[in-house]
Amino acid sequence: NAGVTQTPKFQVLKTGQSMTLQCAQDMNHEYMSWYRQDPGMGLRLIHYSVGAGITDQGEVPNGYNVSRSTTEDFPLRLLSAAPSQTSVYFCASIELSSLEAFFGQGTRLTVV
Amino acid sequence: RKEVEQDPGPFNVPEGATVAFNCTYSNSASQSFFWYRQDCRKEPKLLMSVYSSGNEDGRFTAQLNRASQYISLLIRDSKLSDSATYLCVVNENNDMRFGAGTRLTVKP
Numbered sequence: 001n002a003g004v005t006q007t008p009k010f011q012v013l014k015t016g017q018s019m020t021l022q023c024a025q026d027m028n029h030e031y032m033s034w035y036r037q038d039p040g041m042g043l044r045l046i047h048y049s050v051g052a053g054i055t056d057q058g059e060v061p062n063g064y065n066v067s068r069s070t071t072e073d074f075p076l077r078l079l080s081a082a083p084s085q086t087s088v089y090f091c092a093s094i095e096l097s098s099l100e101a102f103f104g105q106g107t108r109l110t111v112v
Numbered sequence: 113r114k115e116v117e118q119d120p121g122p123f124n125v126p127e128g129a130t131v132a133f134n135c136t137y138s139n140s141a142s143q144s145f146f147w148y149r150q151d152c153r154k155e156p157k158l159l160m161s162v163y164s165s166g167n168e169d170g171r172f173t174a175q176l177n178r179a180s181q182y183i184s185l186l187i188r189d190s191k192l193s194d195s196a197t198y199l200c201v202v203n204e205n206n207d208m209r210f211g212a213g214t215r216l217t218v219k220p
Contacts, residue, residue, distance in 0.1 A: 031206060042199070042210040042213060045208070099146070099203055105154070106153075
């Protein structure tokens with residue numbers, strides 16, 4: 001049981017490049033989400049999904065897209081990277097009966 | 113005003129000390145409350161849920177005051193291994209809002 005697997009762990013992008021952060025969970029959770037964590041600001045919700053085929057915007061969705069074709073996978077796409085997207089990104093899946101969130105190991109993204 | 117506010121610290125305490133963190137939240141409709149622990153350069157992990165009547169898990173005690181809209185975490189007999197950032201989390205309809213965290217360092 002791997003929990004939440006998130007890749008890559010580190011990434012450096014040039015401004016304007018695109019990339020996809022991968023997230024997979026093997027706990028059969030319906031609810032998955034993406035956060036970014038910046039110093040002094042806590043985790044902020046980017047996008048979330050309540051089940052396969054359903055996605056919605058969170059607090060800071062601009063510049064990011066998501067899709068949820070299966071229960072297991074929830075990739076996050078940066079369309080055209082900007083320095084303001086330099087951050088640590090966490091994928092999470094939530095067990096709805098307890099509301100416990102399980103996080104991936106995080107991706108440290110730097111946009112230069 | 114942030115939805116979930118915490119004193120960022122840092123709290124530097126000696127081993128064996130008792131330390132308390134508070135967290136305030138702005139949405140009175142919030143339904144569920146949690147404390148998460150985050151080690152340096154790691155992902156957050158659930159420490160404990162916070163129940164209306166207060167709850168204890170070993171050296172950790174969590175309390176909720178709905179009238180004043182704050183939650184607290186008390187750590188007794190601090191250990192070196194308690195050094196981490198503690199995140200307050202408030203949930204409303206599966207919308208989880210995180211505080212920025214309170215950093216704790218326990219020193220020998």
